[in-house]
Amino acid sequence: MGDLFASTQPAAPLAERLRPKHIDEVIGQSHLLGAGRPLRLAFQSGKLHSMILWGPPGVGKTTLARLMAQAFDAEFMPISAVLSGVKDIRESIAQAQQTLQQNGRHTILFVDEVHRFNKSQQDAFLPFVEQGLVTFIGATTENPSFEVNNALLSRAQVYVLHSLSAEELAELFKRALESLSAVRPELVEGSSPYPSTSSGRTGVLVFTEDAKERIIGYADGDARRLLNVLEQLHTAAQTAGVSNIDSTFLDNTLAQNLRRFDKGGEAFYDQISALHKSVRGSNPDAALYWLVRMLDGGADARYLVRRIVRMAWEDIGLADPRALQITNDAAQTYERLGSPEGELALAQAVLYLACAPKSNAGYVAYNAARAWVAKDGSRDVPLHLRNAPTKLMKQLDYGKDYRYAHDEAGGYAAGENYFPDGMAAVNFYQPTERGLEAKISEKLAHLRELDVQAKKKM
Helix, strand or coil, X not given: CCCCCCCCCCCCCHHHHCCCCCHHHCCCCHHHHCCCCHHHHHHHHCCCCXXXXXXXXXXXXXXXXXXXXXXXXXXXXXXXXXXXXXXHHHHHHHHHHHHHHHHCCCEEEEEECHHHCCHXXXXXXHHHHHHCCEEEEEEECCCHHHHCCHHHHCCCEEEECCCCCHHHHHHHHHHHHHHHHHHCXXXXXXXXXXXXXXCCCCCCCEECHHHHHHHHHHHCCCHHHHHHHHHHHHHHHHHHCCCEECHHHHHHHCCCCCCCCCCCCHHHHHHHHHHHHHHHCCCHHHHHHHHHHHHHCCCCHHHXXXXXXXXXXXXXXXXXXXXXXXXXXXXXXXXXXXXXXXXXXXXXXXXXXXXXXXXCHHHXXXXXXXXXXXXXXXXXXXXXXXXXXXXXXXXCCCCCCCCCHHHCHHHCCCCCXXXXXXXXXXXCCCCCCCCHHHHHHHHHHHHHHHHHHHHHHC
C-alpha cells in the first residue's frame, strides 16, 4: 500500500482552496446571508458601508470581507491588528489614496482582530473612514461594545456571526472530500474500504460514521479547524498507508480535543453566566452541562469554585443553609484532590445548588442596606446599645436601660429599638416562603407582632 497516495498534494491549503467565490457558496450564517437578510441586502445594495464582523474563529469573517471587495470591485487591503501599528495604518491609507488616484478603485480596509488595536490605533484610521477614502471592515472575536471605540462603532454596522452547526459542518465535510478526491481520486467517502479501480489499485479513503461525527465535534463549529483536521488526517493516512479512518485512527492521530474557550474573553463570561443562570433556574442537567463545558474547555477550576460558592450565597442563602456547607466542602475537596478527581465534588455541589430551594432575599437585603447607608448620614449608636467597660462610660449612661434578651420572655425583648435614635425601622430582609426561609418568615412575623403589642403598652 506504499503507493496508495502517490499523487502530489497541491501547495494551497484545503481551507484556501475551498474559500467561497460567491456568497451563495458560503456555508452557514443564513441569518445574515439568506434572502432578505442584512448582509445579503448589503451585497445587493450596490453601496458599500463600514461594518464589524463579530464572531468566533473559523466562521467566515475574512471570507465575507473578501467577497464584499469582489462584489464591489474594490481593492482588498488586509492588515492584522496583532502585527500592525499606526505606521502600517498610515501606509495602508497612502496606498488607498494612490489606488484611487491611479485607477479610480475604492479600497476596503480589512482589519483582522481589530479588538487588539488600542484607542490611538483605532483613531488613526477613523478620519479616513469618515472621509469615505476607505470602507472599514473589522473582524473580531470579542464583544465590540467593550473593545472598539464608540466613535468607530457609531460609523460601522455590527454583524454577529455564529458558529457552524453540526449539519453545516457535515456539508463542509462532504465538500472537502470532493475537493480532495478531485486531486486524489482515492479520497472519497464510500461504503467499502477497498473498491476496485480501473488501474487495479485499491484504497478509497473511508470515514466511519463515528469518526465523521467525532471530527465534526472536534471542529467545534469552526470551519477552518475542520478543514485543517481533514488535511492532517490525510497526511497521517498517507504516512501510515491506510485507507480506513475510524475512531482508533483518530485517537492515534489527533491531539486532545480542546473546545473553543477563551479564558478571559466573551466565551468565558457567556458560559459562566449560563452556568449561574441554570443553577438559579433549578435545572441540574443544564447546570452540569455548562460546568463540564467550562472544565472541558480549560477553565480554571479554582475560579469555578469561587463562583459556585458565590451562587450558594446569592441564590439560595438561608432558604437552605446546607448549600453553603456543601459548596465549602466541595471547595476544600478540590483543594485537596485537584483535577480531575476533585471536579466530581464541584459537579455534586452544582447539582445540589440547582435542586435546592432558591432565595435571593439575603442578597437583596444586603444591597438595600448598602444603598441606604451610602446615602444616609452618620448616625450615633444609641446609648442603650453602647458598651460600658469603664466607670466613666457608665456615668455617661452608656448601656443604660439595655434589655438583655435572654432574660426576657421567649428570649426576645419585645418593643426594643436597635436602630439609631430618630431613624425609622427599615425592613431590608424580606424572607421568601421557600425552604427554611418559610419558617424564618413565620418567626419574624411573630416577633414583629410582639413588638406592636409591646409598643401599645408603652
